[in-house]
Amino acid sequence: MRPCTSWFSVCCCSVAAVVCSFQSVVRCCDDVSQTCFLQWNAGITANDVRGDERWWFPWKRQHTHTAGDTHTAGDTHTAQPVSCVALLKQKLRCVFLLKCVSRRVCVCVCPVSYVERGRQHRWRCAQVTFTCPTEASCQRWVAGIRELLAANASRPRRLLVYINPYGGKKQGKRIYEQKVAPLFARAGVSTHVIVTEYANHARDHLRTEAELKQFDGVVCVGGDGMFSEIIHGLIWRTQVDGSVDPGCPDETLSPCSLRVGIIPAGSTDCICFATVGTNDPVTSALHIIVGDSQAMDVCSIHHNNTFLRYSVSLLGYGFYGDVLTDSERKRWMGPARYDLSGLKMFLTHHYYEGTVSYLPARGILGTPRDGARCRSGCVVCQHNGQLLSEKAERYETENDGEWRTIRGKFLAINAASMSCACPRSPKGLSPAAHLADGTTDLILVRKCSRFNFLRHLLRHTSKDDQFDLTFVEVHRVRRFRFTPRHCQSDSDLELDLRENNKGQIFSQICTDHPACGCAPAYSSWNCDGEILTHTAIDVRVHCQLIKLFARGIEEPTVFEDLSNPCAI
Numbered sequence: 184m185r186p187c188t189s190w191f192s193v194c195c196c197s198v199a200a201v202v203c204s205f206q207s208v209v210r211c212c213d214d215v216s217q218t219c220f221l222q223w224n225a226g227i228t229a230n231d232v233r234g235d236e237r238w239w240f241p242w243k244r245q246h247t248h249t250a251g252d253t254h255t256a257g258d259t260h261t262a263q264p265v266s267c268v269a270l271l272k273q274k275l276r277c278v279f280l281l282k283c284v285s286r287r288v289c290v291c292v293c294p295v296s297y298v299e300r301g302r303q304h305r306w307r308c309a310q311v312t313f314t315c316p317t318e319a320s321c322q323r324w325v326a327g328i329r330e331l332l333a334a335n336a337s338r339p340r341r342l343l344v345y346i347n348p349y350g351g352k353k354q355g356k357r358i359y360e361q362k363v364a365p366l367f368a369r370a371g372v373s374t375h376v377i378v379t380e381y382a383n384h385a386r387d388h389l390r391t392e393a394e395l396k397q398f399d400g401v402v403c404v405g406g407d408g409m410f411s412e413i414i415h416g417l418i419w420r421t422q423v424d425g426s427v428d429p430g431c432p433d434e435t436l437s438p439c440s441l442r443v444g445i446i447p448a449g450s451t452d453c454i455c456f457a458t459v460g461t462n463d464p465v466t467s468a469l470h471i472i473v474g475d476s477q478a479m480d481v482c483s484i485h486h487n488n489t490f491l492r493y494s495v496s497l498l499g500y501g502f503y504g505d506v507l508t509d510s511e512r513k514r515w516m517g518p519a520r521y522d523l524s525g526l527k528m529f530l531t532h533h534y535y536e537g538t539v540s541y542l543p544a545r546g547i548l549g550t551p552r553d554g555a556r557c558r559s560g561c562v563v564c565q566h567n568g569q570l571l572s573e574k575a576e577r578y579e580t581e582n583d584g585e586w587r588t589i590r591g592k593f594l595a596i597n598a599a600s601m602s603c604a605c606p607r608s609p610k611g612l613s614p615a616a617h618l619a620d621g622t623t624d625l626i627l628v629r630k631c632s633r634f635n636f637l638r639h640l641l642r643h644t645s646k647d648d649q650f651d652l653t654f655v656e657v658h659r660v661r662r663f664r665f666t667p668r669h670c671q672s673d674s675d676l677e678l679d680l681r682e683n684n685k686g687q688i689f690s691q692i693c694t695d696h697p698a699c700g701c702a703p704a705y706s707s708w709n710c711d712g713e714i715l716t717h718t719a720i721d722v723r724v725h726c727q728l729i730k731l732f733a734r735g736i737e738e739p740t741v742f743e744d745l746s747n748p749c750a751i
Contacts, residue, residue: 304460308469432721457603551615
């Protein structure tokens with residue numbers, strides 16, 4: 184038998200393309216398979232390359248290959264001879280995955296799968312077929328690609344996967360097995376899969392048992408709650424391994440080295456919408472395969488120097504805290520429970536008194552009302568992240584005079600570390616919030632009429648300025664503290680939610696006479712879909728503490744300009 188030979192062909196269509204798998208079928212002889220990656224940026228013509236080794240590359244700049252098209256070296260209307268070696272050296276930027284099966288004879292038919300951009304930020308696998316006349320060319324391609332693989336560290340080779348079978352509509356396991364696992368297999372990405380059996384299973388496993396050095400990343404299949412479990416375990420493990428005290432609110436935390444991937448299978452999937460632009464499992468899987476990386480800020484939450492939780496999206500007190508507390512009693516309803524609880528809390532119209540102190544973010548780019556959306560390659564995140572890393576400020580040495588204090592009656596107090604966009608709120612709570620600029624947008628909604636509060640809520644679904652209301656104010660901050668009015672001493676700060684909410688959640692509607700006992704004295708904090716057990720909290724933003732397998736939301740022009748091949 185002849186020695187094993189492998190080869191591949193690269194497809195450059197008029198859409199941005201990243202090859203996900205490559206199968207070469209040669210008639211007659213031995214079956215052998217290999218897997219490899221190639222990085223490449225499209226835009227190749229016959230004039231781009233020169234060399235002795237000629238390769239028939241069936242593509243023209245203005246010609247579109249649709250999925251399933253078959254082209255041969257004899258297709259003179261599209262074929263362009265190019266040098267495969269020069270092609271590798273000059274045009275390698277994006278990740279291509281190719282799986283080749285070669286056999287011992289002359290004619291090779293090559294169906295090539297690649298990533299194709301679709302509408303609404305979705306990525307899909309498409310296919311085009313090529314042929315190759317010689318075996319020597321195959322060997323040249325394989326030699327070149329292996330040389331590039333040695334220098335390519337961005338793509339994951341082994342992943343630790345956690346599946347939440349109970350989140351959202353309880354479809355997590357099915358989504359992974361039917362949509363994601365086949366893509367990982369075609370991409371040559373090996374996985375170690377753990378199906379969680381109880382709440383915080385993934386967090387506890389990451390903290391103590393997981394051999395993280397064996398993996399290139401961690402993937403969670405579930406909703407925002409599952410993602411929260413993953414980052415809690417991963418951040419805690421990173422700090423402990425680095426001898427950093429995660430319980431100290433003034434401690435500078437060490438960034439996590441492993442990237443986190445999210446396969447959306449929850450109720451809202453807010454994190455996916457903010458980092459990818461869609462809650463499509465296939466799109467998220469392809470971002471993981473090509474090795475994208477997106478930094479993200481994380482807020483640490485403490486009470487009396489005791490660590491409570493981390494937050495990456497929304498901290499909500501008042502309206503959003505009450506909605507979550509009430510919806511927890513209706514989990515049997517599924518995602519519809521949020522609609523019912525939201526209506527109920529809107530009608531009760533509770534307000535809460537307290538004091539908010541915050542440290543403004545100074546000397547940075549961007550404001551909460553400038554309309555600058557956080558997108559892929561965001562200049563604001565890059566500038567502010569670099570600025571904060573250079574200053575390396577420690578909060579315990581900051582001047583107390585920089586802090587600002589606001590007292591009042593609030594219907595809602597929200598801290599948005601990202602836009603918090605989702606299908607029902609395309610713009611989110613804070614449209615101009617950024618993923619990795621080291622700040623959070625503190626939104627204060629003061630006591631107002633039900634009609635005015637409804638106006639504020641409706642603006643989450645429209646194009647109107649959400650903060651252009653007299654009873655709403657927003658501040659871009661790096662740290663803030665909140666103390667309820669009736670919790671001024673340390674001994675009164677802890678809130679027993681079960682006792683506090685017992686008997687009050689179905690109380691009569693009365694917002695004008697809190698002394699009568701109809702309105703509760705405290706709300707609870709909604710921390711990324713989980714209820715905090717304290718109301719008096721200290722929140723600090725840690726700039727770019729984690730990284731995701733994502734690239735941020737791409738501009739619509741990238742998807743619409745299909746005549747210009749561009750790199751995935």
